[in-house]
Amino acid sequence: MTAGTTSGGPIPVALLPDNDPYISEAVLTAGGELTDLDGARVLVWTGDVAGFPEPLPDHIEWVQLRLAGIESFLDAGLLDEKRIWTNASGFYAENVAEHALALLLTGLRQINTAVLRHWDKESIDTSVRSLHGSTVAIIGAGGIARSLIPRLAACGAAVIAVNRSGRDVDGAMETLSFDRLDEVWSRCDHVVLAAPSTDETRHLINAQTLAAMRSHAWLINVARGPLVDEDALRRALIDGEIAGAALDVTDPEPPAADNPLWDLPNVIITPHVANPSSGLTRTLAPWVGENLRRFAAGGDDMLARVDPNASY
Amino acid sequence: MTAGTTSGGPIPVALLPDNDPYISEAVLTAGGELTDLDGARVLVWTGDVAGFPEPLPDHIEWVQLRLAGIESFLDAGLLDEKRIWTNASGFYAENVAEHALALLLTGLRQINTAVLRHWDKESIDTSVRSLHGSTVAIIGAGGIARSLIPRLAACGAAVIAVNRSGRDVDGAMETLSFDRLDEVWSRCDHVVLAAPSTDETRHLINAQTLAAMRSHAWLINVARGPLVDEDALRRALIDGEIAGAALDVTDPEPPAADNPLWDLPNVIITPHVANPSSGLTRTLAPWVGENLRRFAAGGDDMLARVDPNASY
Incomplete structure (x- = not known):
């Protein structure tokens, strides 16, 4: 049931700082109406922390943010207990997962090599591998x-x-806890990193873990650059300790132009586009619509609700 | 039940012309034993038509061939009705399907572009697309x-x-018959070619069909080069009639070094490796093992059985 049918009128939503067309359409489709901040019960904020309305009027009952990583909003002390806060946790997962699969398949099927070395059939035919029948470890599940x-x-x-x-x-x-990570490297064919960047996960991939991986392993990073010790990775790739690495994130970003990773034939680097900024609101829009329906129905089961008191 | 348990002894298999290690192991695991042609009931022939034993002794009850395309064996009149013949129809489908998915994802996620243009984030971020929510036509199902x-x-x-x-x-x-192909182009986002090469399918992709496709469409060919009119494809790619093409097969193979397709940024070409020759027997081996089990159990439901009288 939507607001239109429950309270006689559409729920007023402020969409700021920009009138994004995808979210605008989703709000209208879900039975909301667009208004300015003064007249709104809901704020959908598609911007960064800079410019966020402060103080936020008390009549805003729910704020939807645009990203899953809302450290800057928490650090700025913006999240309060006067209303519902939701972020985008999980909303972009399909997109990032697709990019991880794409990177893994590009490497295994040697499409990166084929793009650079035209019809080098003799070499590519013997190096193409299949994902079928293999075991993939996902770190940070x-x-x-x-x-x-x-x-x-x-x-x-x-x-x-x-x-x-x-x-x-x-x-x-099988699911293992982080403290059993040592058991993973030799038991899987490939590794996908999907863990947050914390003190604990820094250089989780290092000389020791790389040495423990199988020589045919591909390492995929769609998480954050600091999870990987890039010097150790470079050495492991040159020495053939692992077969290849496909990185959507690096540390720093972008890698320096003279970073040797660029020139290694078994490295694929995409410019942090697993969840493209330009497509963000297109992906976010249906989730905002769904959350608006849930808000209209009482707000008890909002998706990606944030606890303002929890650490991140 | 295997031969070992039904008739008191393993089934004698000749593995020719080479003693391939993958198939050898699969035969032994399935309860067979390796022998020469004179002592065999089964011939697993991993070679081409040249060198095939002629005449084939009558005591060979079953012949397993290595490929799905056995036109050359049929043309040479080698297939007779004295025994069971099986080819590899369907055995490599998983591998080819994986390559098709890999090509489509590489193109949609712009990984080919990222390999050539280092951290060109501005351009790549806006051109990355997702497979999620799209419709893919598979021609030749x-x-x-x-x-x-x-x-x-x-x-x-x-x-x-x-x-x-x-x-x-x-x-x-939805499944459509070939005579309704005209309806497909505007209704799908992407097209995968998986049809055999025949007079009917020659230049199935041509100026007219390319013009009917959506401008964001990727064309994937893991079938045979002649299905595509490459001159028309090149013009469509340059004119932006479709978004890109990923081809594992071309006409001829390889494309000439000065073929303009090599230089188009929205073309991916892999050197006919969707089913790599070098990995053929590794993929074939478990199927040979399964067929040997079925042969031992009476041979009534052998996989990929060929009717010697049927046209191909």
């Missing part, structure tokens, strides 16, 4: 892993999931 | 399509299958 597992399963690959709790992840062959 | 459909479904894409009969293909949103 949250929303991206939940989206990636069915994709990998459809390609005939099994998954070892690694998360903080060790609690079983749906569809994974 | 046999084994490759059956393997590709679940992979596409896991990525959130719907499939329109096109085959000779129009008989429903499992998992496809």
Whole structure:
């Protein structure tokens, strides 16, 4: 049930700082109406922390933010307990999971090599590998892993999931907690990084873990650059300790123009586009619509609700 | 039940012309034993038509060939009705389907562009597209399509299958017969070619069909080069009639070094490696093992059985 049918009128939504066309349409379709901040019950804020309305009027009952990483809003002390706050946690997982699969398949099928070395059939024919029948470890098994597992399963690959709790992840062959990470490297064919960047995960991929991986392993990073010790990675790739690395994130970004990673034939680098900025609101829009329906129905089961008191 | 348990001894298999290690192991695992042609009941022939044993002794009850395309064996009149013949029809479908998915994802996620243009974030961020929510037409819906459909479904894409009969293909949103091909182009986002090369399918992709496709469409060819009119394709790519083409096969192969396709930024060419020659017997081996088990159990339901009298 939408606001239009429950309270006799559409829910007034302020869409700021820009009148994004995708979200605008989603709000209208979900039974909302667009208004300015003064007349709104809901704020959909598609901007960064700079410029966020302060103080936020008390009549704003719910704020929808645009990203999953809202550290800057928390740091600025903007989140209060006067209203519902939602971020975009999980909303972009399908997109990032697709990019991770794309990177892994590009490497295994040697399409990166084919793009650079025209019809080098002799060499490429012997280096093409299949995902079918392999085991993929996903380190940091949250929303991206939940989206990636069915994709990998459809390609005939099994998954070892690694998360903080060790609690079983749906569809994974096995789930391990982070403290058992050492067991993972030699048991999987490929590794996908999908963990947040924290002190604990910094250089999680290092000389020791790279040495423990199989020589045919591909390393995929769609998380954050600092998870990987890039000097160690470069040495491992040159020495053939692993087969290749496909990185959507680096540390720093972009890598320096003279970074040797650019010239290694078994490295694929995409410019942090697993969740493209330009497509963000297009992806976000249906989720905002769904959350608006849930808000209209009482707001008890809003998606990606943030606890202002929880650490991130 | 295997030969070992039914008749008191393993089934004697001749593996020719080479003693391939993958197939050898599969034969032994399935309860067979390796022997020379004179002592064999089964011949697994991993070679081409040249050198095939002629005449084949009558005590060979079953011949397993290595490829799905066995035109040369049929043309040479080698297939007779004295025994069972099996080819590899469908055995490589998973591999080819994976390559088709890999090509489509490489193009949509612009990984080919990222490999050539280092961290060109501004341009790549706006051109990355997602497979999620799209519709893919698979032209020639046999084994490759059956393997590709679940992979596409896991990525959130719907499939329109096109085959000779129009008989429903499992998992496809809709199946059309070839005579309704004209309806397909404007209704799908992307096109995967998986049809055999015949007089009928020659230049199935031509100026007219390319003009009918959507401007964001990617064309994937894992079938045969002659299905595509490459001159028309080149013009369509330059004019922006479609977004890109990823070709594992061309006409001729390889394309000439001065073929303009090599230089178009929205073209990906892999050197006919969707089913790599070097990995053929590794992929074939478990199927040979399974067929040996079925042969031992009476041979009534052998996989990829060939009717020597049928045309191909």
